[in-house]
Amino acid sequence: MKAWISSVGAPTALTCAAFTLVTAVFFISIGQPAIKTIADMMVFAVGDSYSLSETLVKTIPIMMCALATAIPGRLGLISVGAEGQLHVGAIFGTAVMLVLPESFGLLGLCLVLVAAAIGGTLFGFIPGVLRVRLGINETITTLVMNYIGVLFVSALVYGPWRDPANQGWPATKSFPEDLILPFFFGTRVHAGLVIAIGIAVLLHLQFHRGTWSRQIKVLSGNRKVGETFGLNYAFTALLLMCLGGAVAGLAGIFEASAIQGRLQPGLSAGFGLTGFLVAWLSRHEPLMIVPVSFLVAGLISAGDALQLFAKIPAASSTILQGLLFATALAVPGLIKRYRGRYGN
């Protein structure tokens, strides 16, 4: 217990305290009353059933993108490609929607989801194979491929997929109802939430018990040692990159079908990068990702509400995300230095 407090509890508490302070300083510097604005943000994030449901709506893609980052992250791979994988997943899922005849029922929905996962997998496979075959750093390729994924969506919805019924608006035709996941209690919260939490639990089990989890642990600790024991680093790395891509791809089709109703530009409000932040804050622990993505989603939807009610631009939540990341990186390191200098 004591070890847990000093290794996890204390840094986390100090990080939260430091981030609150940083947030207060930020609001003061843009001329807003700090304490009132922070209190407002909490109300806007979870204060009533509507705010709560909007926060949950944003939790889903963030959680999926965080899981997509954490899966290769378990092996020490730093993939920042969830944004691109999300977009390509949405493209593949939408493609199935466009070719399916009317009312295809549950089978149609499954086909759409599988296609989305395949699309995401493809965008995880490319950086994965470049990594294991040529040793090209996956961080750079995934970051660059994000731009490609976003542009592919634009190319399609401004081009061949634009539905003439939209009167010039660049978007595909709407998803028919039976190809959309069911919603909860008349809100915009959809069954993707259950799927995301299910994936998190499944990954937790995979990463903490069984042979596979030990193989990953050995390979992430020391690749050479693992390979002497006959473990295949290249295969494991490629598999994890693909799995991560599949999860992000699902997030993409959830957004396109359930939230936006069609494929159109502005599919993702930077969920990929936010997911990376959440994965990092959660130390790539799938079960930690669930609550942390909810908190960060609250931060973002509070930022949206502040724009509406307090005329503070929504970009403020991007700044706060960056500051949260910086704080979370700084605090544990500084604690370690302090302890090193003054004994324990």
Place this chain on the structure above:
Amino acid sequence: METDLMALVGVWCAATLRSATPLIFVTLGESLGQRTGIINLGAEGEMLVGALAGFAVATQTDSASLGLLAGALAGGVLSLVHSALVLAARANQIASGLAVMIIGIGLTSYIGRAFVGKKVSSLDNLLPSGGEALAFFGPFLQQTTLAGPLAIAAAAFISWWINNTRSGLHWRSTGESAEVTLSNGINPIRIRFYAITVGGLLAGLGGAILSVDYTQTWAQEMTKGRGLIAVGLVIVAGWRPALVLPVCLFFGFTEAAVFKLQAMGITFSSHLLSTMPYVTVILVLIFAHLRARKSSQMPNDLKAVFQ
């Protein structure tokens, strides 16, 4: 006829240099950092704050050169975050760089809204008019500003400096082994701090040249990943500042070509054309890795953070 051809070559060279110039500065800054063992994905964010600060100052003062100065300073200031996280708190470099990138994106979207749609006048062209008799040089100089030659000079100077001076040697040895450097009485932390700061200044300058001298507008996230592409191009250039120049010029050429194709009213999807720079950087990375197989030129200490 021959003079026409020369003039055409001059125009293309000018367009290539102009679109490559911001990238040259960012990539030079990034390569200096990586030579000392520091990778900085925050270059994207530093470039953005440089672009916005440069644009803001240039519109307020009507002076493009003041804008470039302000852009460089803004990039340098944002790089302090990376220094603090990586050097003081010993945070993971890649995560820290992304934090800097997010801060840069957020800050510039927040502040930049006031500057969307404003206009700015670029640096003066090297040759205001005339010079038709000069064949190649006439059209070239008419469409080139001081920023381009400055970028070439910077690449030449940095390349000479890091390879031929004592302080350059200190920087290189810091990248190979901070421990050995320290045992020789040189503080690697200080050198890395200088490298990150110079990298920030150069990224900011590159960003300012992009907004003030090249596009002459401000748009949200207008750097479009140039700072990230720069991180990849450093690898393609084999961590050698001298090679940064041809690599970036090749990149500028593809960008100029895309631009010319779009201007010609080609019916091909402009969005697919816009993927060109990203596809190109991945292709040149593949080419560079196929050629080298083992990245033997990679600074040794960098391998720990960046494999």
